[in-house]
Amino acid sequence: MSWLETGWRHVWLPYAQMRTAPLPLPAVRTVGSEIHLEDGRVLIDGIASWWTAVHGYNHPHIVEAVREQLERMPHVMFGGLGHEPAYRLATRLAARMPGSLNRVFFTDSGSVAVEVAIKIAVQSRLNRGERGRIKVLAFQGGYHGDTIGTMAICDPEEGMHSLFTGLLPEQPVVPLPRDDASIRAFEAYLDTHHKELAAIIVEPLVQGAGGMVFHDALVLQRLRRAATHYGLSLIFDEIFTGFGRTGTMFAFEAAGVAPDIVTLSKALTGGTSPLAVTIATDELFEAFLSDSYDTALMHGPTFMANPLGCAAANAALDLFETEDRLGQAARISAQLARELAPCRGLKGVKDVRVLGAIGVVQMEAIENPAALRTKLIGQGVWVRPFRDILYLTPALTISAAELTQLTGAIYRVLERDAL
Ligand SMILES: *Cc1c(COP(=O)(O)O)cnc(C)c1O
Numbered sequence: 001m002s003w004l005e006t007g008w009r010h011v012w013l014p015y016a017q018m019r020t021a022p023l024p025l026p027a028v029r030t031v032g033s034e035i036h037l038e039d040g041r042v043l044i045d046g047i048a049s050w051w052t053a054v055h056g057y058n059h060p061h062i063v064e065a066v067r068e069q070l071e072r073m074p075h076v077m078f079g080g081l082g083h084e085p086a087y088r089l090a091t092r093l094a095a096r097m098p099g100s101l102n103r104v105f106f107t108d109s110g111s112v113a114v115e116v117a118i119k120i121a122v123q124s125r126l127n128r129g130e131r132g133r134i135k136v137l138a139f140q141g142g143y144h145g146d147t148i149g150t151m152a153i154c155d156p157e158e159g160m161h162s163l164f165t166g167l168l169p170e171q172p173v174v175p176l177p178r179d180d181a182s183i184r185a186f187e188a189y190l191d192t193h194h195k196e197l198a199a200i201i202v203e204p205l206v207q208g209a210g211g212m213v214f215h216d217a218l219v220l221q222r223l224r225r226a227a228t229h230y231g232l233s234l235i236f237d238e239i240f241t242g243f244g245r246t247g248t249m250f251a252f253e254a255a256g257v258a259p260d261i262v263t264l265s266k267a268l269t270g271g272t273s274p275l276a277v278t279i280a281t282d283e284l285f286e287a288f289l290s291d292s293y294d295t296a297l298m299h300g301p302t303f304m305a306n307p308l309g310c311a312a313a314n315a316a317l318d319l320f321e322t323e324d325r326l327g328q329a330a331r332i333s334a335q336l337a338r339e340l341a342p343c344r345g346l347k348g349v350k351d352v353r354v355l356g357a358i359g360v361v362q363m364e365a366i367e368n369p370a371a372l373r374t375k376l377i378g379q380g381v382w383v384r385p386f387r388d389i390l391y392l393t394p395a396l397t398i399s400a401a402e403l404t405q406l407t408g409a410i411y412r413v414l415e416r417d418a419l
């Protein structure tokens with residue numbers, strides 16, 4: 001019996017009904033945009049392993065940096081000991097942030113980076129003696145993680161707020177202010193409740209896990225004005241949008257908005273290892289300074305600022321400087337728009353949309369995502385339909401021919417289903 005079949009009795013899969021979940025495909029090797037399976041099949045990866053591998057798998061520059069770090073010092077604790085990869089990475093990330101976003105707190109997953117962002121927003125107010133400002137305003141369709149604190153600021157359906165009533169902190173979740181009615185509702189909510197709020201959190205430009213729903217810069221500018229007016233911290237969760245995905249290095253650039261806190265993870269290490277950061281303004285940081293521990297940020301994951309992850313992240317940042325990633329994102333964008341457009345005419349297709357290196361085909365409904373995935377695998381591509389969408393978020397290094405394989409596979413599978 002293979003390791004897969006033996007281990008299958010002991011492994012618990014993500015987002016899966018384990019009674020009906022099919023056996024996963026045994027992956028043994030990756031290179032560029034290819035995933036090699038044990039039986040010799042090769043799949044073109046359309047989603048870059050949950051949006052992480054933006055430079056393609058096994059980029060030699062990242063591999064070399066991690067190997068060098070592995071031999072020298074795979075890990076040391078971050079309390080009391082400093083290491084160059086983290087200090088250099090913090091300096092480089094801060095240099096790419098607008099305004100006074102200068103303080104970098106390291107964690108090891110996106111969810112925890114968001115937890116830290118919430119803690120910073122709330123505690124900074126408590127430290128300044130402002131009582132009662134302990135809530136975070138979030139938006140329907142949003143996704144910010146799977147931990148208890150972040151579930152509470154996800155879309156109520158997806159975060160299963162009603163199932164976990166009493167466990168989750170209660171957070172206000174309102175529609176994104178994008179049309180007259182939702183703008184009025186947003187303003188009315190703030191008008192009545194701003195004294196309970198510490199922050200507003202949003203995924204800028206694209207709500208990713210909520211179904212790749214786009215909004216424009218005006219929405220973000222509106223949030224910025226409201227946050228400033230009511231003295232709230234504006235948190236941009238750029239865990240999905242960061243590092244070129246929407247066409248600029250970060251979504252806040254396209255929006256022309258400087259948030260007060262930014263969270264980054266997913267593509268931070270180029271898909272090499274887990275690492276996340278929460279970046280805060282000087283003003284927020286200063287609210288934690290005093291002569292006592294009472295106002296300190298009491299947080300410190302065991303593997304905080306893991307040197308292997310930081311080495312990978314520094315190498316990944318190098319690649320944005322030495323290779324034309326944003327040019328590649330623009331070319332991918334144009335190709336996605338061109339090659340997904342024919343899907344518009346197919347039966348069951350509700351919408352086709354592209355932003356940066358994100359291509360989405362939205363269906364009226366997807367009855368059986370697992371069956372659709374199997375058909376796509378038959379076409380030699382790794383694409384995971386979810387909710388009502390098929391989407392592509394490939395490595396920014398993907399070749400034009402590989403991208404055509406992905407778009408072609410989606411078209412053929414939908415065309416055949418429509419017949
Ligand atoms: C994936 C994601 C998270 C959670 O990150 P994890 O590393 O899975 O905990 C949070 N916010 C956004 C916008 C994400 O896309």
